[in-house]
Amino acid sequence: MEIVHTVRRMREIADESCARGKVTGLVPTMGALHAGHFSLVRAAQAESSRVVVSIFVNPKQFWPNEDFENYPRSFEKDVVALESLGVDHVFAPSVGEMYPAGFSTAVSLEGLSERLEGRSRPGHFHGVATVVLKLFEIVRPSFAYFGRKDAQQLRIIEQMTKDLNLGVRIVPCAIVREPDGLALSSRNACLNPRERQAATALYRALDRARRRVSQGEVNTKQLIQDVEQTIGEEDTASLEYAEIVETSDFLPAEQLRNSCLLLIAAIVGCTRLIDNALIERKEGSFQVTL
Numbered sequence: 001m002e003i004v005h006t007v008r009r010m011r012e013i014a015d016e017s018c019a020r021g022k023v024t025g026l027v028p029t030m031g032a033l034h035a036g037h038f039s040l041v042r043a044a045q046a047e048s049s050r051v052v053v054s055i056f057v058n059p060k061q062f063w064p065n066e067d068f069e070n071y072p073r074s075f076e077k078d079v080v081a082l083e084s085l086g087v088d089h090v091f092a093p094s095v096g097e098m099y100p101a102g103f104s105t106a107v108s109l110e111g112l113s114e115r116l117e118g119r120s121r122p123g124h125f126h127g128v129a130t131v132v133l134k135l136f137e138i139v140r141p142s143f144a145y146f147g148r149k150d151a152q153q154l155r156i157i158e159q160m161t162k163d164l165n166l167g168v169r170i171v172p173c174a175i176v177r178e179p180d181g182l183a184l185s186s187r188n189a190c191l192n193p194r195e196r197q198a199a200t201a202l203y204r205a206l207d208r209a210r211r212r213v214s215q216g217e218v219n220t221k222q223l224i225q226d227v228e229q230t231i232g233e234e235d236t237a238s239l240e241y242a243e244i245v246e247t248s249d250f251l252p253a254e255q256l257r258n259s260c261l262l263l264i265a266a267i268v269g270c271t272r273l274i275d276n277a278l279i280e281r282k283e284g285s286f287q288v289t290l
């Protein structure tokens with residue numbers, strides 16, 4: 001496994017892969033890797049002849065008061081894990097390598113990037129879209145793997161890829177959870193034991209909605225009230241938003257429709273967590289995937 005720190009070397013590898021007709025799968029990450037990331041790597045290995053995992057904590061997707069400096073980092077450990085999984089290349093550029101002096105371009109998507117996460121974290125998705133576009137240009141993958149855990153990010157990357165004819169197939173991957181339901185996240189490492197316990201409220205809220213939907217509830221206001229109640233019962237958790245939106249445009253849905261997402265963001269202690277459930281109409285009834 002080669003660890004690549006420069007754009008130039010990564011480009012050489014990409015050119016050589018293209019010349020040899022290799023199919024490259026890219027898994028973009030910010031490191032502090034866990035089983036959720038590894039599931040993306042395995043999905044990539046199943047379809048690609050060469051797998052590149054990028055590790056880059058992207059300052060442009062954090063805004064000034066956020067946790068860029070304190071974001072968990074475990075580069076040595078990540079490299080050992082990726083090596084044992086049989087990954088071909090780790091692309092780990094420095095901030096200066098990705099954003100040299102004078103860098104001034106930002107990719108912005110209208111509408112989609114301003115709602116929900118974009119409203120809570122202004123500029124976040126510009127940073128995400130910009131870095132992903134750069135990674136696509138540098139690594140030149142045929143496939144790129146993104147977790148459904150970051151549902152709005154996934155939708156934005158799909159839209160950007162389509163709008164700009166990037167020719168990369170975006171592969172959505174299922175959310176990997178702890179046995180008690182908490183979605184794996186690098187930020188979970190910031191939770192103390194009491195907060196770790198409280199953090200399960202996000203999953204419990206989604207699971208409660210799943211049960212309500214299976215009993216025939218289609219009124220989204222009612223479903224959201226249930227979420228608010230479940231999170232409200234936890235002292236250390238405060239809900240930032242809970243919304244049910246159409247998967248296509250992330251606009252609020254009053255009733256459940258063919259494909260919706262129930263999205264939650266909550267602060268547990270000092271840690272901001274997100275989670276979601278996909279609600280789809282299948283054979284006349286709604287099914288909820290957590």
Ligand code: AMP
Pocket residue numbers: 028029030031036037039040145146147148149150173174175176177183184185186
């Ligand atoms: P991050 O390192 O947090 O930027 O995440 C890198 C990729 O891993 C993104 O596509 C995430 O959606 C995905 N990911 C993070 N957590 C999970 C999880 N629990 N299950 C599946 N994918 C995940």
